[in-house]
Amino acid sequence: MRAESRSGLLLSAPYTAFLLLFALFPIGFSVVLVLLKWDLVTPPSFAGLDNLQHLVADARFWQAIVNTFVFLAIHLPLQVIVALALAWSLNRPLLLRSFWRAAFFLPVVISGAAVTILWSALYATDVGLINGVLARLDLGPVPWLTDPAIAMPAIAVMATWKNVGFYVVIYLAGLQNVPQSCHEAIELEGATGWQSFRHVTLPLLKPQTLLVVTLSTINGFQLFIEPYVLTGGGPLRRTLSVVLYMYRNAFSYQKMGYAATLGLALALVIAVVLVLQRRVIGSAEES
Amino acid sequence: MANVAFKRVRKDFGTTTVVQDFDLHVADGELVVLVGGSGCGKSTILRMLAGLESVTSGTVHIGEREVTHLPPRERDVAMVFQDYALYPHFTARENISLGLRLRKVPKAEIDRRVRWAAEILELEPFLDRKPKQMSGGQRQRIAMGRAMVREPAVFLFDEPLSNLDAALRGQMRHEIARMQRRIGTTTLYVTHDQMEAMTLGDRLVVLDGGRILQVGRPIDVYRAPANRFVAGFIGTPPMNFLDGRLERDLDGLVFVSDALQIPLAAKRSLDTAVESREAVTLGVRPENLALADASGPVTLRGQLVLAEVLGATTHLHVDVGGRPLIAAVPSGPAPAPGAAVALSVDPRWLHVFAADGSSLLPDSRDP
Amino acid sequence: MRRAVFYVVLGLAAVAFLYPFLWMAATTFKSPAEVGGLSLIPDQPTLENYRLMWARAPFGRALINSLFVATTITVSVLVFGSAAAYALARLRFPGRGILNTVTVAVLLVPAQLTLIPTYTLIVELGWIDSYAALIAPYVFNAMAILILRQFFLQVPRSLMDSARLDGMGELRILFTVFWPLAKAPLATVGILTFMGAWNEVLWPLLVVRDEQLMTLPQLLTVFSLGGGAGPRQLAPKLAAAMVLVVPVVAAYTFLQRYFIESMASTGIKG
Numbered sequence: 001m002r003a004e005s006r007s008g009l010l011l012s013a014p015y016t017a018f019l020l021l022f023a024l025f026p027i028g029f030s031v032v033l034v035l036l037k038w039d040l041v042t043p044p045s046f047a048g049l050d051n052l053q054h055l056v057a058d059a060r061f062w063q064a065i066v067n068t069f070v071f072l073a074i075h076l077p078l079q080v081i082v083a084l085a086l087a088w089s090l091n092r093p094l095l096l097r098s099f100w101r102a103a104f105f106l107p108v109v110i111s112g113a114a115v116t117i118l119w120s121a122l123y124a125t126d127v128g129l130i131n132g133v134l135a136r137l138d139l140g141p142v143p144w145l146t147d148p149a150i151a152m153p154a155i156a157v158m159a160t161w162k163n164v165g166f167y168v169v170i171y172l173a174g175l176q177n178v179p180q181s182c183h184e185a186i187e188l189e190g191a192t193g194w195q196s197f198r199h200v201t202l203p204l205l206k207p208q209t210l211l212v213v214t215l216s217t218i219n220g221f222q223l224f225i226e227p228y229v230l231t232g233g234g235p236l237r238r239t240l241s242v243v244l245y246m247y248r249n250a251f252s253y254q255k256m257g258y259a260a261t262l263g264l265a266l267a268l269v270i271a272v273v274l275v276l277q278r279r280v281i282g283s284a285e286e287s
Numbered sequence: 288m289a290n291v292a293f294k295r296v297r298k299d300f301g302t303t304t305v306v307q308d309f310d311l312h313v314a315d316g317e318l319v320v321l322v323g324g325s326g327c328g329k330s331t332i333l334r335m336l337a338g339l340e341s342v343t344s345g346t347v348h349i350g351e352r353e354v355t356h357l358p359p360r361e362r363d364v365a366m367v368f369q370d371y372a373l374y375p376h377f378t379a380r381e382n383i384s385l386g387l388r389l390r391k392v393p394k395a396e397i398d399r400r401v402r403w404a405a406e407i408l409e410l411e412p413f414l415d416r417k418p419k420q421m422s423g424g425q426r427q428r429i430a431m432g433r434a435m436v437r438e439p440a441v442f443l444f445d446e447p448l449s450n451l452d453a454a455l456r457g458q459m460r461h462e463i464a465r466m467q468r469r470i471g472t473t474t475l476y477v478t479h480d481q482m483e484a485m486t487l488g489d490r491l492v493v494l495d496g497g498r499i500l501q502v503g504r505p506i507d508v509y510r511a512p513a514n515r516f517v518a519g520f521i522g523t524p525p526m527n528f529l530d531g532r533l534e535r536d537l538d539g540l541v542f543v544s545d546a547l548q549i550p551l552a553a554k555r556s557l558d559t560a561v562e563s564r565e566a567v568t569l570g571v572r573p574e575n576l577a578l579a580d581a582s583g584p585v586t587l588r589g590q591l592v593l594a595e596v597l598g599a600t601t602h603l604h605v606d607v608g609g610r611p612l613i614a615a616v617p618s619g620p621a622p623a624p625g626a627a628v629a630l631s632v633d634p635r636w637l638h639v640f641a642a643d644g645s646s647l648l649p650d651s652r653d654p
Numbered sequence: 655m656r657r658a659v660f661y662v663v664l665g666l667a668a669v670a671f672l673y674p675f676l677w678m679a680a681t682t683f684k685s686p687a688e689v690g691g692l693s694l695i696p697d698q699p700t701l702e703n704y705r706l707m708w709a710r711a712p713f714g715r716a717l718i719n720s721l722f723v724a725t726t727i728t729v730s731v732l733v734f735g736s737a738a739a740y741a742l743a744r745l746r747f748p749g750r751g752i753l754n755t756v757t758v759a760v761l762l763v764p765a766q767l768t769l770i771p772t773y774t775l776i777v778e779l780g781w782i783d784s785y786a787a788l789i790a791p792y793v794f795n796a797m798a799i800l801i802l803r804q805f806f807l808q809v810p811r812s813l814m815d816s817a818r819l820d821g822m823g824e825l826r827i828l829f830t831v832f833w834p835l836a837k838a839p840l841a842t843v844g845i846l847t848f849m850g851a852w853n854e855v856l857w858p859l860l861v862v863r864d865e866q867l868m869t870l871p872q873l874l875t876v877f878s879l880g881g882g883a884g885p886r887q888l889a890p891k892l893a894a895a896m897v898l899v900v901p902v903v904a905a906y907t908f909l910q911r912y913f914i915e916s917m918a919s920t921g922i923k924g
């Protein structure tokens with residue numbers, strides 16, 4: 001064998017082994033698990049389509065899916081608007097420009113666990129910071145995390161706060177690619193600043209918006225630590241997420257087959273949602 | 288020091304063959320230039336000799352050893368690349384000495400060789416700079432120094448001057464030739480620039496499509512190109528070509544193209560080699576065309592399109608019955624563009640190529 | 655005037671992002687009576703919350719675990735990952751095409767799909783409650799390999815050729831020629847990997863039950879789930895969160911440009 005082939009095989013062998021063990025095997029085995037009933041203690045038994053049937057009829061699973069859509073319905077628009085507004089504000093000669101950017105970006109680098117605990121303090125009904133501020137304004141305390149109608153929106157706001165700095169940076173990069181001449185051309189036509197933003201900047205930022213929406217959506221379906229710490233999925237299961245439910249099936253109920261079924265279903269839902277989003281944002285371009 | 292041999296070497300990349308039937312012997316201490324258009328396989332040939340590219344079939348020899356399957360570091364060759372390939376994070380001195388350090392050459396010996404190379408290449412002032420802080424010519428010299436200190440059996444140069452400006456290229460060409468003569472190492476030098484090839488090599492190897500078209504001393508290749516490709520490739524401005532046929536008259540063969548007739552007097556070798564009426568291409572170098580004076584024989588009549596004065600020489604672009612020709616004549620009073628001009632051809636320097644491109648005048652030196 | 659208003663609005667926005675962190679830091683030094691207050695300066699500063707937090711759970715040990723796990727993963731992703739990326743970019747060997755394709759394909763598979771099968775694998779390997787469980791599934795990273803491969807593809811071939819003629823083997827070429835050129839992508843990959851490993855919480859929650867082996871975010875999560883949300887519990891929890899946040903904020907303060915650019919350039923979040 002040629003020396004180059006030998007070196008190539010040698011250098012890539014650990015990676016190949018890793019892919020087989022921790023990528024290809026789990027992907028293949030996820031399909032097998034769907035067909036099994038397995039508590040990790042007694043030997044697995046063949047369950048046929050039981051897991052799938054259970055999934056279709058499982059109110060908690062569907063509740064979790066609905067919850068995720070509630071989350072996305074608030075999180076996506078909020079994320080896009082706030083990120084755009086902040087990026088647009090920063091996209092000009094500014095005092096301390098990198099300070100502002102770094103400030104908005106700070107929550108992005110902090111562990112989700114820490115951010116969640118911080119927000120549990122912000123949202124706390126009696127001693128929380130937010131209700132403290134509201135009290136100064138003579139507004140009554142809001143039960144942020146214990147009211148079934150408010151809990152999920154509250155989590156969506158928190159997720160926006162945590163991630164928006166990242167999308168600000170993405171939008172800023174996009175804005176820097178919008179040629180000044182485009183704005184000048186439309187302003188010569190008599191457009192206002194807002195019109196210029198609406199008809200020039202926004203359409204040119206479509207790729208960034210698509211990225212923001214895609215990543216935020218994936219993020220939304222990965223919701224775990226926030227409900228796990230803040231609400232335990234309550235109140236009335238209104239903040240139960242699919243990943244949290246999957247974690248409980250695996251860790252607490254020892255139902256590996258069903259947990260894997262949830263994972264597979266979640267992967268499919270994500271794929272479908274992302275494809276639909278792409279269609280919608282893509283067709284908005286044509287019209 | 289060593290001679291080099293390629294024996295029936297072939298190289299395939301997947302299903303495409305980029306070098307085939309490559310046979311070449313380079314004598315010890317010789318400087319051979321491989322010349323050809325871009326993509327003709329020049330670099331691939333050098334890389335096969337260096338061990339950087341595997342050989343599909345055939346064998347490669349350096350000195351008494353067959354090296355076809357040896358890794359690069361066991362072949363004792365050094366190479367200078369078009370982009371110099373200096374390690375950007377090392378100083379010039381570190382770049383030059385790295386190969387020796389990796390081979391565990393004693394420190395004192397390394398110092399001696401670096402000083403020796405730096406002196407020949409006039410590098411001393413730059414030794415402690417990094418490549419970024421040097422000009423193209425200086426980097427080029429560092430790359431040469433790195434090759435020299437290895438004291439290899441064979442030097443390989445792959446278009447080493449292509450990234451330099453014209454003035455520096457001329458100077459570096461001269462320095463490479465001087466360095467090679469001084470240390471006498473067998474050298475293979477690749478270029479696409481025929482001027483460089485002509486001026487530098489003991490021998491030329493003209494390549495096209497991965498095959499050798501001709502091997503010989505530069506002046507022999509120039510005077511007796513083996514085929515139409517070589518004839519057109521070597522020489523600036525390039526040789527003029529006229530398509531036509533051969534006919535026989537009382538004095539011998541005549542080249543005929545429409546109204547044009549050029550006698551090929553005194554070309555013995557052709558008489559037996561060629562059937563008359565054969566379709567051929569006539570080749571004539573620009574410097575073998577002259578402005579005809581009233582008395583002499585006139586062979587070509589046309590219209591002057593453009594006169595480029597280069598100094599001692601002027602290039603006349605002449606339209607002869609719709610065919611553009613270039614004549615290189617001594618500068619002097621020239622006709623104005625648009626004027627009718629008459630050109631005479633020196634019949635001793637005509638080249639005739641068969642339809643397949645091969646030369647029908649294998650020897651066109653003075654008969 | 656308009657400019658001043660603009661800066662005030664921008665300032666308020668920045669307060670919304672920074673004030674919670676400052677308030678968290680202040681609260682950890684407050685006595686229970688003060689905890690609900692908005693002030694950033696404790697009336698009677700106390701270390702009691704830190705003492706409580708430290709006494710109730712092994713946070714020192716968790717800090718060491720997290721450092722060990724994140725460092726091991728990062729070194730592995732950089733060293734072994736760049737070896738694989740180098741082979742995929744610059745060496746011809748049988749299977750290279752497939753390996754490249756699989757690397758891209760793996761990125762498209764959502765992590766949720768492989769989470770449970772990987773967990774069962776770890777259980778079957780008997781790795782529950784071990785560093786191996788925390789480290790092994792992360793020793794390579796397809797995204798890191800793509801980033802490095804992309805960069806390695808751009809290194810001029812002649813540089814590799816002269817390294818070979820100088821007598822270098824592949825590993826030496828990788829580490830003495832390619833690495834010095836690849837400082838930027840290596841920094842990007844290093845930051846992203848370390849951050850990802852440092853912040854990961856779901857995976858440790860699955861595979862580690864022994865408090866002594868828990869990573870910092872995991873122990874923090876477990877710790878904060880116990881007890882209510884009253885002022886007595888809140889401040890120690892925030893003190894625990896500080897242990898996780900302070901090292902990152904410190905690194906971020908000095909390297910913020912690299913953090914931001916690494917993440918933005920690859921489109922990945924930590």
Ligand SMILES: Nc1ncnc2c1ncn2[C@@H]1O[C@H](COP(=O)(O)OP(=O)(O)O)[C@@H](O)[C@H]1O
Pocket residue numbers: 300305323324325326327328329330331332
């Ligand atoms: N690694 C490779 N894989 C496939 N084709 C190659 C490779 N290297 C060179 N070639 C092809 O081989 C031919 C000769 O290349 P090269 O020797 O570099 O030409 P030159 O140096 O004469 O310009 C070209 O057509 C080139 O595209």
Ligand SMILES: [Mg+2]
Pocket residue numbers: 329330331445446
């Ligand atoms: Mg070449």
